[in-house]
Amino acid sequence: MSKKTLLNSKDIEIILHRLACQLIENHNDFSNTVLIGLQPRGSYLANRLSDLLKNKYQVKEVQLGLLDITFYRDDFRRREAPIEATSTEIDFLIEGKNVVIIDDVLYSGRSVRAALTALQSYGRPENIELLVLIDRRFSRHLPIQPDYRGRQVDAINEEKVLVTWNETHKKDAVYIEFK
Amino acid sequence: MSELSVEHLLGIKYLKSTDIDLIFKTADHFKEVINRPIKKVPSLRDITIANLFFENSTRTKLSFEIAEKRLSADVINFSAGQSSVKKGETLIDTVNNILAMKVDIVVMRHGNVGAGVFLSNHVDAKIINAGDGTHEHPTQALLDSYSIREKLGSVKGKKVLIVGDILHSRVALSNIFALQLQGAEVKVCGPTTLIPKYISSLGVTIETNLKKALEWCDVANVLRVQHERMDINYFPSTREYKQLFGINQEILDKLNKKIVIMHPGPINRGVEITSEVADSNESIILDQVENGVAVRMAVIYLLAQQVKR
Numbered sequence: 001m002s003k004k005t006l007l008n009s010k011d012i013e014i015i016l017h018r019l020a021c022q023l024i025e026n027h028n029d030f031s032n033t034v035l036i037g038l039q040p041r042g043s044y045l046a047n048r049l050s051d052l053l054k055n056k057y058q059v060k061e062v063q064l065g066l067l068d069i070t071f072y073r074d075d076f077r078r079r080e081a082p083i084e085a086t087s088t089e090i091d092f093l094i095e096g097k098n099v100v101i102i103d104d105v106l107y108s109g110r111s112v113r114a115a116l117t118a119l120q121s122y123g124r125p126e127n128i129e130l131l132v133l134i135d136r137r138f139s140r141h142l143p144i145q146p147d148y149r150g151r152q153v154d155a156i157n158e159e160k161v162l163v164t165w166n167e168t169h170k171k172d173a174v175y176i177e178f179k
Numbered sequence: 180m181s182e183l184s185v186e187h188l189l190g191i192k193y194l195k196s197t198d199i200d201l202i203f204k205t206a207d208h209f210k211e212v213i214n215r216p217i218k219k220v221p222s223l224r225d226i227t228i229a230n231l232f233f234e235n236s237t238r239t240k241l242s243f244e245i246a247e248k249r250l251s252a253d254v255i256n257f258s259a260g261q262s263s264v265k266k267g268e269t270l271i272d273t274v275n276n277i278l279a280m281k282v283d284i285v286v287m288r289h290g291n292v293g294a295g296v297f298l299s300n301h302v303d304a305k306i307i308n309a310g311d312g313t314h315e316h317p318t319q320a321l322l323d324s325y326s327i328r329e330k331l332g333s334v335k336g337k338k339v340l341i342v343g344d345i346l347h348s349r350v351a352l353s354n355i356f357a358l359q360l361q362g363a364e365v366k367v368c369g370p371t372t373l374i375p376k377y378i379s380s381l382g383v384t385i386e387t388n389l390k391k392a393l394e395w396c397d398v399a400n401v402l403r404v405q406h407e408r409m410d411i412n413y414f415p416s417t418r419e420y421k422q423l424f425g426i427n428q429e430i431l432d433k434l435n436k437k438i439v440i441m442h443p444g445p446i447n448r449g450v451e452i453t454s455e456v457a458d459s460n461e462s463i464i465l466d467q468v469e470n471g472v473a474v475r476m477a478v479i480y481l482l483a484q485q486v487k488r
Contacts (some may be wrong), residue, residue, distance in 0.1 A: 011256045068208070071220035071250075071480075082484050085208045093216065121217040 002178045006161070007151060009172040012133075013148040015144040018132060020052045022148050023100065030062050032126070033098040038115055039068040039086040042103035042163040045133055049102065065090035067101075095123030100148075104130040105164045107146035134161050134174060187306040190315035191296045191356035199361060205326055205477035206470070213249060213431060213472055223252040223369065226483050229277050232258040232309070233270075236288055238444055238468065239309050239319070243286050245319075246475035252483075255282070259427050270294065274302050279479065283486045305339045313347050318478060319443050320353035322471040324361060326463050327398055329470065330439055334364035340392050342424060343402030346373045347409070348389045350443045357380055368392040369424060372413040389424055393434055393457050400441040401426055401452050417450055427453040437461055444468070 008013070026031040030053070037046025043066045070085035101115050112130060116163040121123065133150040139157060153176070155161055160177040187305050203454060212220055229245050232240055233274045239445075256276065280291040282434065285296055285302070288309040295308035310316040324334050339358050345351045345367050356364050359382060366384045367374060374385060386392040393399060404420060414420050426440070438453070448454045457464060 049344070071208075071212070071222045074220075076222050077486060081180045085205065087208065088211055117221065121212075121215050121219070123216065145230060 002152075003162075004176045004178070006134075006176050007152065007174040010170045012150075012174070015133070017056070018050055019056055019114065019148055019150060020049055020129045023049070023053065023098060023131070024057060024140065027098060027100075029072075030059050033100065033101055033139060034063040034094055035100050036067050036090070036094075036100055036115070036119070038101065039066050039088070041105075042101075044167055045104050046102040048051065048165075049063040049131075061103070062093070063092055067115060067118055069111060069114040069118050072118040074110060074114065090122055093123040094119060094125045097123075097125050099125045099128045100131050101128060101131060102131045104132065105134045105136065105138050105161050106130070106144070106146055106149075107136050107161075109140050109142035112144050113142055132162060136161060182484065186482075186485060187299045187308075188296070188309045188317050188478055189299060189306060190359065191353045192253065192315070193316045194317075194357075194360065196360050199321065199324070199357065202321060202474065202477045202481065203328060205481060206325055207472040209214050209249075209476040209480070210473040213469075213476075219249050219251060221251045222480060223250040223483050225248075226250075226283045226486060227253040227255070227281060228286060228479070229255050229257060231257045231274065231277070231289075233289045233294075234310065235307070238410055238471075239316075242468070242471045242474055243309060243318075246479060247470050248477055249472070250480060252284075255280075255309050260414070270298065271301055273488070274298060278302055278304055284482060293296060294347060294467045305357075305486065307482065310349050312349065313352075314349050315347040315353045315356075317353050317357075317424075318418065318471070319350050320357040320479070322467055322474040323350075323354055323400060323441060323443070324357050325474050326470050327363075327439070327443065327466045329466065330335045330463055331397065334358065337363045337398060338396045339363050339368070340366050340368055340386075342368045342371045342392070342399055343400065344404050344413075344427065345402070346375050346376065346413075347405040348402050351393075354400060355383055361427075366392060366395060370414045370420070373382050375399045378392035390430060390433070393401065393426075393430065393438065396438055398439040398441060399426065399444070401442065403445060403447055404451060411431070420473075425449075425451055425453065426456050428455045428459070431456060431461070439463055441467060 013047045036045040048088050050062045050064045053062050068086045068088045129147040132146045135146050135149040135152045136155050137152050147164040158179050162175045164171055164173050166172050184195050185193050266441050284305040286307045286309050289311050292312040293312040294307050294311045299306045340353050355365050366386055368386045442464050
């Protein structure tokens with residue numbers, strides 16, 4: 001298996017700043033906006049963005065929730081190995097809010113589909129947007145597209161996109177793995 | 180580990196400690212779910228569950244039914260009182276008829292010991308034992324341990340006292356297995372006539388003096404006197420039972436420490452426990468009921484994971 005670096009830590013930093021600025025453009029002071037990171041991997045990106053907005057761009061308060069979608073997936077009992085759930089940490093209602101769903105890689109779109117269903121348990125949002133770091137644009141199974149994207153990748157199905165974070169792998173990077 | 184080592188939940192004695200850890204970890208997630216404004220997840224949309232209650236039950240049946248509905252399973256209910264069992268149908272025939280309607284999981288309570296094991300050998304569905312005679316009641320023991328873990332941080336090393344009618348109690352036996360598996364110490368206390376003869380062979384100690392027993396423990400799980408299972412008199416009078424083994428505020432106040440009070444319900448207020456104690460801050464009786472739903476959701480979810488199509 002070979003591995004190619006798609007984004008290094010510098011690239012990722014630039015992209016995070018751009019995404020933060022794009023969010024501010026649409027959501028101003030975030031008074032009616034909440035960020036929802038998808039567990040487990042989208043939560044790192046969501047935390048980074050929320051820190052960036054608060055520390056570098058002087059947004060006073062960013063409401064951040066982490067959503068686990070395990071119980072909403074459409075492949076329960078269809079996978080070879082069962083998936084373990086992670087925790088959901090949303091201590092607010094999203095009724096009437098602008099929600100931004102955040103995940104690291106958009107692939108088939110099924111996780112986002114599950115997240116849309118899961119969010120219904122927390123109220124009726126005004127609207128929902130999608131932010132992803134990597135958009136694998138030729139591999140969608142569902143009509144779901146991101147509103148904010150870090151980088152678009154034309155990877156084929158046999159290739160795997162791997163995102164690592166400082167928090168987990170001591171390095172911010174995005175790789176493409178070839179079989 | 181993310182899969183149970185068993186195919187059915189027939190009793191705690193078939194489980195490993197890793198199974199209990201997995202059930203509790205999963206229950207933590209479901210406890211969060213049932214405290215949301217919308218307390219439901221769609222995981223089990225294509226699973227059908229039959230609740231077969233050949234013996235009376237209110238809270239266990241309700242708790243299972245709510246757990247099943249919170250997971251979006253289809254539920255059918257059956258109570259022996261209004262069925263063909265009265266007309267002489269056998270257990271296997273009853274269950275096979277229900278399975279012919281394409282049921283994936285059977286939750287069963289039955290008066291006979293081993294009914295769940297018997298059924299699991301003869302029908303093709305996941306079986307959850309919701310109480311078989313005086314034998315086991317695994318989900319009750321799981322929710323009891325889960326509640327202790329929630330209140331005291333862990334079960335390991337804790338001293339748990341089971342007070343009351345041990346002889347007729349499936350809750351007692353399942354609790355003994357579950358607590359020991361997790362590294363807790365267990366003592367039983369009650370009238371000698373209501374303590375099974377060979378209970379010490381399970382590694383359980385016996386104490387017939389309630390005050391001494393309470394002084395020893397961190398948690399007291401108080402059981403109901405099961406008049407309906409008694410064909411002879413095991414103690415002279417309810418009044419005498421209450422005086423010797425009833426838990427009241429006065430006896431708790433005399434202890435050097437605070438202990439956690441549990442009761443699997445239904446409570447005979449003023450017999451094994453006074454209202455004052457049952458409703459006090461030390462009592463976690465209603466937490467047990469809430470946790471029961473989360474724990475049963477976890478058990479059902481984990482078994483449903485193994486259903487093949």
